[in-house]
Amino acid sequence: MPKTTIDAAGSPLIRLKGAVQQYPWGRTGSASLAARLAPNAVGPEFKLDEKESYAEVWMGTHKNGPAHLYKTPSTSLQSIILTDPARLLGAPVHDKWPDTPQVPFLFKILSIEKALPLQAHPDKSLGERLKKEKPDLAPDANHKPEIAVAIGKPLPGEDADISFTGFVGFKPLEEIAANLKDVRELRDAISDRAAVDTFVHSPSREGLKKVYAALLTHGAEGKAKAHVEALAQRVKEGAKAVEGLNETQARLVRKVTEQYPGDVGVFATTFFMNFVTLKRGEAIYIGADEVHAYLEGDIIECMAVSDNVLNSAFAPPEEIKQQVPIFLEMLTYTARPASHWALPVKPYAHSLQRRTSAYDPPLEEFTVLGTSLRPGPGGVGGDGRRERLGAVGGPTIGIVTRGKVRVSAGGDALDLEEGGIVYVVPGNEVQVELLQPDGDGEGEVWWAACVA
Template structure:
């Protein structure tokens, strides 16, 4: 069974006004278009165009999918401003938090609620734009100390005095809570980034400070960012963000695949609720290597992004592979999005054609013949 689907991009303020429309060949709305959701998540379920009696994939999943849900969510993400600084819980933390807030009678739509479902939310992102910028995870403390000390600004002394390997979590909590002295640190970083903006090669971390200051002046997330890794991706490069990884996408266009959850613990760069103690409970505050995800290449023109031990898989197929035809093995429900050109589905084209900007859910396990001159993404769990 093949179900043709569509959706309307989410109009979050940080979204680009043109990137999603330019990618998919659709008419821009005139406002920000931040995320196109292709899945059954109740926050914005994909609408069914053809192939099923239900109105949307949430209704379809409730009636036909195992457990009544589609466990993955594919997004086209287009950021022209930084997203909130955030981390996601493990499955165990999500279940416990969801049950705890339910028992306390916190409504699901309460802005102060942390856990809106009992699921984890690991996610991967594949860059489509050049560049795609992100903050993700903590860099070595010694590296951050050296960069801060080189600014030679007395207002940064309280941060430098606290900043050692064994107290990084406490320093992060101190900054996010805007403790005494933090406002002066934020001001110093903002001024230093502005002053060095005239240099030919401003360091990436200071460039991030300048970007964050422009969009979120005075926010504690500016200070947290100097302890984090600024990662710049080129098209086809990818990140995998497991539970506990603190991150924020800064700008760019990409494909994002995640487990279908809405559990976000925020740490700044947002007017939304920030629960510092709960964030610190889920946060992995260890310096780690950049969380780059290397794809598999089963044949030229095919890249498979599949984090180890996580039920997520995103495959990007280029025209170089599709023109000869690909037999795609789908072990369960999968969503296909045509990014360019057109492809024919089925051994004899019996499932029709997908053109640029069109998407479909393949509802059953099967080997699907795909032929064409376009580029597609296939998301599955």
């Protein structure tokens, strides 16, 4: 019988206490997946308030929401790592980043009710510069590329099986030019008629940069509000009044305006950016300096360890005024169809019973894994309740999102209900067993791993 009393100093498994983050865009009360997972993710001291927004669960060593040991909450995961970083991070990770002995990724659950700020994350060089010159804008000298995997239930008002929506990257240039030609309020909000005309007749990356800068700058100055409100009123009046907009655009203008009335972000997202929809299990990858604004749904998110973000809309005016100039300068202005940001799912090479899929971005810091379990036959060996994950050279963090699961390694075991979080020390094969499925007959564990 496996041991179940875990000694953090020497065990291959450490149960963690994550951190809940409350932001205004999070889902409210028990509607939030972050809140529903919190009793096991952060412990019995979590008290749900049905009037509060619960946006994220953080799992990692970042100082803005560090994980602690579940049974001894006064002890941080980071402090344990510092006692023996070569073992607890793995020699490959420790050797690669010897000056920053920390988990190289930040793993999260997000539960989104309304649009996040229109944002981008600085690359390493800009992050290093901002940390020195404007540490209030960039607390970390690191980049923050990220992935998002949809894990929630289908959203009301969307096509069947769509469980996440968001704005990601710029649309193809020709589509943006068509919107500028068709929507008079958008042209009026930009106000630079010469830049608009040049871009409409000859779309280019430099032209996009000029018109987008004019739009967001006017927004930061409060000069776009009346034009956003004018279009919102047209949309409200019905189909005949909405000349120049297709059905999806009209719906998005209405939806985002209800959340942020008069905000220039209504224009900056709907008419410039790709509207992305994901079914459960589908994913996107967003590199550094790429514009995005998630809109609705429950997701797994993982990123290189950083909390750097610059906002340009859907945020307090004083914050916008300070950040818009840097935001506009840092963007890549990559203009592609939504498929450009899709991250394919593939079989995980270290999944010994074929119950785990991998989301592998072009990064050194992490791979995201999803393990699906269910009673009955399935995978290699014919038992859908069990999975074995081969040892990897870097740290792994897992969270149970469906059912009750036993995680075992090196003779130790943890029984985890939904929200339970585990840290796996590098070099250990992990066995996963479904003890009790959820109401849909499923078990599910999501992992972030540095597969060094």
